[in-house]
Amino acid sequence: MKKDIILCGVGGQGILSIATIIGQAATVSGINLKQAEVHGMSQRGGDVQSNLRLSTEPIWSDLIPQGKADLIISMEPMEALRYLPYLSPDGTIVTSSKPLVNIPNYPDEAALMAELDSMPSVVKLDIENVARELGMPKAANMVLLGMAAPFLDILSVDQLRNAISVIFARKGEAVVEANLKAFDRGVSESQNR
Amino acid sequence: MTKKLLLGDEAVALGAINAGLSGVYAYPGTPSTEITEFIQGDATARARGIHCRWSTNEKTAMEAALGMSYAGKRALVCMKHVGMNVCADAFVNSAITGVNGGLIVLAADDPSMHSSQNEQDSRFYAKFAMVPVFEPSSQQEAYDMMAEAFALSEAQKVPVVMRIVTRLAHSRAAVEVGELADENPLNVSTDQWVLLPGNARRKYVELIGKQPALLEAAENSRFNKVETPSERANLGIIACGIAYNYVKEAVGDGADILKVSQYPLPAAQVKALAGRNDAVIVIEDGQPVVEEMVAGLLGADYRILGRLTGDLPRTGELTPDNVAKALGVPAGPSFEPAKNLAGRPPQLCQGCGHRDVYAALNQVLADYPEHRVFGDIGCYTLGALPPYKSLSSCVDMGASITMAKGAADAGLFPSVAVIGDSTFTHSGMTGLLDAVNDRSNIVVIISDNLTTGMAGGQDSAGTSKYEGICTGLGVDPEHVRVVVPMPKNMEEITRTIREEIEYKGVSVIIPRRECMQTLQRHMREAKKAKEAGK
Numbered sequence: 001m002k003k004d005i006i007l008c009g010v011g012g013q014g015i016l017s018i019a020t021i022i023g024q025a026a027t028v029s030g031i032n033l034k035q036a037e038v039h040g041m042s043q044r045g046g047d048v049q050s051n052l053r054l055s056t057e058p059i060w061s062d063l064i065p066q067g068k069a070d071l072i073i074s075m076e077p078m079e080a081l082r083y084l085p086y087l088s089p090d091g092t093i094v095t096s097s098k099p100l101v102n103i104p105n106y107p108d109e110a111a112l113m114a115e116l117d118s119m120p121s122v123v124k125l126d127i128e129n130v131a132r133e134l135g136m137p138k139a140a141n142m143v144l145l146g147m148a149a150p151f152l153d154i155l156s157v158d159q160l161r162n163a164i165s166v167i168f169a170r171k172g173e174a175v176v177e178a179n180l181k182a183f184d185r186g187v188s189e190s191q192n193r
Numbered sequence: 194m195t196k197k198l199l200l201g202d203e204a205v206a207l208g209a210i211n212a213g214l215s216g217v218y219a220y221p222g223t224p225s226t227e228i229t230e231f232i233q234g235d236a237t238a239r240a241r242g243i244h245c246r247w248s249t250n251e252k253t254a255m256e257a258a259l260g261m262s263y264a265g266k267r268a269l270v271c272m273k274h275v276g277m278n279v280c281a282d283a284f285v286n287s288a289i290t291g292v293n294g295g296l297i298v299l300a301a302d303d304p305s306m307h308s309s310q311n312e313q314d315s316r317f318y319a320k321f322a323m324v325p326v327f328e329p330s331s332q333q334e335a336y337d338m339m340a341e342a343f344a345l346s347e348a349q350k351v352p353v354v355m356r357i358v359t360r361l362a363h364s365r366a367a368v369e370v371g372e373l374a375d376e377n378p379l380n381v382s383t384d385q386w387v388l389l390p391g392n393a394r395r396k397y398v399e400l401i402g403k404q405p406a407l408l409e410a411a412e413n414s415r416f417n418k419v420e421t422p423s424e425r426a427n428l429g430i431i432a433c434g435i436a437y438n439y440v441k442e443a444v445g446d447g448a449d450i451l452k453v454s455q456y457p458l459p460a461a462q463v464k465a466l467a468g469r470n471d472a473v474i475v476i477e478d479g480q481p482v483v484e485e486m487v488a489g490l491l492g493a494d495y496r497i498l499g500r501l502t503g504d505l506p507r508t509g510e511l512t513p514d515n516v517a518k519a520l521g522v523p524a525g526p527s528f529e530p531a532k533n534l535a536g537r538p539p540q541l542c543q544g545c546g547h548r549d550v551y552a553a554l555n556q557v558l559a560d561y562p563e564h565r566v567f568g569d570i571g572c573y574t575l576g577a578l579p580p581y582k583s584l585s586s587c588v589d590m591g592a593s594i595t596m597a598k599g600a601a602d603a604g605l606f607p608s609v610a611v612i613g614d615s616t617f618t619h620s621g622m623t624g625l626l627d628a629v630n631d632r633s634n635i636v637v638i639i640s641d642n643l644t645t646g647m648a649g650g651q652d653s654a655g656t657s658k659y660e661g662i663c664t665g666l667g668v669d670p671e672h673v674r675v676v677v678p679m680p681k682n683m684e685e686i687t688r689t690i691r692e693e694i695e696y697k698g699v700s701v702i703i704p705r706r707e708c709m710q711t712l713q714r715h716m717r718e719a720k721k722a723k724e725a726g727k
Contacts, residue, residue, distance in 0.1 A: 010537065023365065027198050036364040037200075038307065044572065046539035061442040062364040062435070065513040067527030081531035089526050102540065104579075107533035115533050 002055035003154040004064045006083045009075030010100050011048045014141040017167075018073065019050050021145060025155045025163035026054050036062040045102055047079055054154050073148045075141065076100045077116055077124065078107060084119075092121040094148040094190070096140070098128050123147055123190055130189070131182055139182035146186020157187060199368045201361035204332040205271075205299060206231035208339030213374040215266035215294070216244030218254035220619060221648035222273030223308035224362035225301035229271055230651075237373060247645075249654040250590070250619040251276035255283040255298070262296040262352075265380030267343050274302040275309060277318050279590065279620070284352070288322040289396045290386035291350040294377050295343030299355040301362050304479045304510035308359075308647075310570070310587070312508065314479035316456065319354040323400055325407050326354045326456040327416065328434035332366040334416060334454060340374070345410060349403050358478045360510065361435050408457045416454035419462060421469075422447050428498075429470035430520070431463065431487065433477035439516035440476060448520075458486050472496035474504060474519060478511045538578060546706035547573040549678035550640050551581040553686040554609070558583075561694065564607045565600060569593035569621070571613035572646045572708075584611065591620025598624065598633040606634065607694045614641040618655035622662060628699045629667040636693045636700045639663075640678075642708035650711040663701045672696055678704035 005022070009015045019035055026033040036051040051064045066085050074080035074095040087093065093116070099109055116122055125147060131140040142164065149157050164183055168176045199207065206228045209217065219229040232238045232245045244261070248254035251272045258268035270280070277284065277300050284298060300315035319326040327342050329335040335357065342353040385392065411417060426449040432440045433453045440450060451466045453459065467473050467490075475484040475497065484499040491497060498504040504519045505511070517524065541548050550573070558564045568574055568584035569592065577584040586596055593610035594617075601608035612621050617639050628635055639659055645651040655662060663673045672693060676686045686704065693700035707715075 011539065023198055027196075027367065032367070033198070034364055034366045036360055038363065044539035044542060044575070045537075047537040059366075060438040061513040062360050062366075062438065063513055065442065065517065067525045078534060079537075081534055084528040084531045087528055089528070103535055103537055105535045107535055112533040115531060119528075 001154055002053070002057065003071065003152060004069045005052040005054070005071045005073060005152075006049055006064060006069045006086055007052055007073050008047070008049040008079045008083060010079065010102070011045050013075040013100075015048060015050060015075055018141050018145050019052055021160065021163045021167050022052060022054070022152070022155070024167055025159045028163065029155065029159055031056060031154060032059050034059045034062050047082060049079075049083065056154075071148060071151055073144060075127075075144060078112055081112070081116060090120070092123065092151050093119055094123045094144065094151065096127045096144060097124040098126045123193060125189055127186070130185060134182055134185060136178045136182055139179050142179045142182035143186040143189070146183040147190040149183070149187050150190050195370050196367045197370050198365055199332055199336070200227055200363060200365050201329070201332050201335050201357055202227035202301070202363070203231045204335040204368050205339060205355065205357065206235070207368075207370060208336040209269045209297070210235060210238055210243065211371060211373050212340035212343050213267050213376045214243055214269055215376050216258065216261045217269045217271060218244070218248050218258045219271040220248050220250050220254055220276060221645050221651045222276055222301075223648060224303060224359040225271045225273045225276075225299065226648045226651070227362070228299065241376065247651055247654065251280040252283055255280035255287070258296060259283065259287050259290070259292070262292040262294040263382050263386065264294065265382065266294040266377045267296075268294060269297045269299060271299045272301070273309065274300050274313050274315050275311065275589070276300070277313075277315050281318070284318065285322045286388060287352045288324045289388060289393060289400055291396065291399070292346055292352055293350075293380070293382040293384070295346040296352040297339065297342050297346065297355050298352055299357070302356060302358045302479050304358055310589070312479065314482050315354060315356050316482045317480070319356070319456065320482070323404060324351050324354055325411065326356050328356045328454050328456070329361060329416075330435050330437040330452065330454055332361070332364070332368050335361065336368045336370065338416065349406055349410075351400070351403060351407070356434070358435060358510070360478075404457070408460070411455045411457050412459045412461055414455040414459070417459050417462065418452050419466070420446070420448070420450040420452070422449060425469070427471045429466040429473045431466065431473060431475045431483060433475075433483055436476040436478055436511055436516065439511055439513045440520070442513045443517035443520050443522045453483065458483060460490055463487055463490055467491050467495060472498060475499040476505065476511065476516055476519065539575060541572060541575050542709045544709045545572070546642055546678035546704060547576060547640050549680060549683070549686070550611070550638060550704045551576045551583045553678070553683055553690060554583055554611070554638070555581060556683075557687050557690045557694070558607070558609070561607050563605070564609065565605055566609045566611055567593040567596040567600070569610070569612040569616050570647075571616050573611060573613055573640050576611065589620075590616050591624055594621050594628060594635070594637055595624035597635045597637070598628045598631065601633045601635045602631065608635045609694075610635060610637045612637065612639055613646070614639055614643065614655060614659065615645040615653040617659070618653070618662070622666060625663065625668070625699070625701075626666045632698055634697050636690070636702065639701060639703045641703050641705040643705070644708045644711045646708045646710065650708060650714065659703055668699050668701050672698065672700040673703070674701070675703045675705055678706050
């Protein structure tokens with residue numbers, strides 16, 4: 001069993017925290033993992049992505065081949081579209097629906113959403129808004145991870161929750177609880193869509 | 194044995210510590226930075242007092258590491274690939290002096306230029322200097338190789354190059370970690386490393402004499418291995434470093450593969466592979482280094498495929514897709530690229546002082562249509578992009594000052610250099626001295642954000658010393674001006690720039706304000722400290 005995931009967004013949106021939590025859950029459960037990150041120049045408000053590969057078998061390439069990603073998890077809708085050639089024909093896109101417009105030539109939003117909706121399997125949500133509603137605007141990425149959890153079937157929801165508790169433990173109980181709440185909300189949004 | 198989830202860079206760092214490292218010497222540069230940062234944060238390294246402070250540039254780093262080796266201890270030098278150019282003099286000659294304590298020179302190459310200005314291949318440097326190379330295919334090998342590379346370095350008395358690429362440096366995987374070895378005791382060499390011509394000729398012959406043993410080590414290396422399928426294949430695959438992973442991803446166990454992770458190139462194994470196949474394909478990340486060597490070994494009549502023949506792209510990094518294609522593995526179905534897509538280039542952070550510098554420069558220079566601004570390497574290179582479009586060049590560390598000088602010597606006016614604080618101490622100071630001695634008519638802007646911003650906010654070697662350095666090099670103190678780059682100070686900044694352009698000689702303007710990234714980090718740390726104190 002394998003799960004190939006492209007995590008993407010704009011520099012500063014917190015995609016590496018999502019990767020860290022999935023990585024922690026995979027390590028604890030003994031699943032093989034490779035995770036290629038982008039550091040350096042591309043972090044400055046530009047597009048960022050991470051290739052995350054999970055498998056019960058040995059993993060060779062650090063990069064996901066085209067057409068093989070089971071999941072695209074994106075903090076930004078146009079960034080989700082950037083990696084379409086990597087998505088498997090029966091893969092799923094889990095994305096924030098809220099554009100981050102920091103370039104002058106951002107595409108027409110209606111056309112962008114229509115293209116996103118034309119994909120076979122898409123889950124999208126204004127995660128920033130949900131996180132704000134919950135009173136924890138910084139936990140939008142945990143809402144997104146929760147939305148992706150039902151599709152991450154190589155790891156259980158409980159394994160991901162445990163990983164959140166471990167990763168945020170040093171920031172105190174309140175931060176752990178807030179992030180778990182955001183994650184749980186994402187899970188239910190995804191299951192009830 | 195414990196398992197740890199490590200970046201390739203971190204695997205190198207931990208491998209070095211556990212192999213008895215006594216000092217790492219480095220200048221920050223993507224994708225090598227995390228090696229030194231890991232050692233700086235490691236409890237064992239701290240307890241042992243392992244040297245890990247950043248060096249001013251790669252040359253000072255290489256020389257200091259060679260000095261530590263002379264004293265008998267194990268030293269590691271880390272840099273991005275272009276750092277090899279900066280330390281080349283010391284590096285090439287360290288092969289001739291030889292080493293005492295083990296010396297590893299780690300070069301992190303950046304094929305596809307994710308964060309670099311070229312994709313030069315450090316294996317060429319190793320061949321040129323006639324020293325061995327280790328090229329790991331995985332994080333585990335990166336860890337394991339460090340102890341073996343130190344041992345080989347000490348056994349053969351040569352520096353050893355460890356070559357990694359971005360995709361290994363910045364990819365995480367589980368690594369089985371071994372025991373911690375002791376450091377070498379202080380054991381200062383009694384040999385003379387004096388490369389006067391008479392000695393150098395003798396030492397060079399010694400280096401050449403080591404080559405058969407280095408080749409034998411590579412032929413017998415556990416990191417070089419042959420995988421032969423049960424049935425005869427007709428295409429032999431030479432897979433170097435991480436190329437091996439892409440080959441395995443594409444063809445699994447059904448191919449005749451020579452995995453190369455230690456050099457000199459194991460020539461006997463290459464010939465054996467060629468002998469049992471009709472053709473050989475060379476798959477290597479970076480430039481066609483091995484492909485050229487193999488052509489030399491097998492002769493003009495043998496069919497060799499690779500980057501030079503167009504079977505793999507001539508430029509850019511390997512991917513599982515271009516390797517599969519080169520091996521004739523058909524691509525599966527996939528979606529077309531999206532239609533509603535725009536590039537999202539990196540940008541200067543909101544509130545960054547470099548922004549104010551470019552805003553002010555552009556405002557003043559609008560009155561001087563003949564002007565040129567020579568840029569340098571750092572976040573502020575982004576001033577070349579919209580909305581500022583201020584820069585005419587960015588070539589190598591420090592080139593802003595010397596190129597501005599040369600252009601001014603030729604008659605360009607105004608000739609302006611923009612350089613960051615860390616880049617200035619890395620390679621700008623000597624150029625400024627040239628300009629002072631020539632009384633060149635240039636304006637040098639040292640945009641000081643108190644850190645090495647681009648690589649992630651490491652300490653900058655010259656912090657709080659810039660005015661002293663510039664006046665010490667002979668810049669007239671009246672023309673070393675400090676401003677605070679903020680929108681509210683725009684009138685003062687533009688007036689200062691205008692005055693210094695009109696001054697016929699070398700001027701230095703230092704706009705100084707902390708990097709937004711490190712400022713936010715320092716504020717978070719202060720808040721945490723305050724909360725802890727409650």
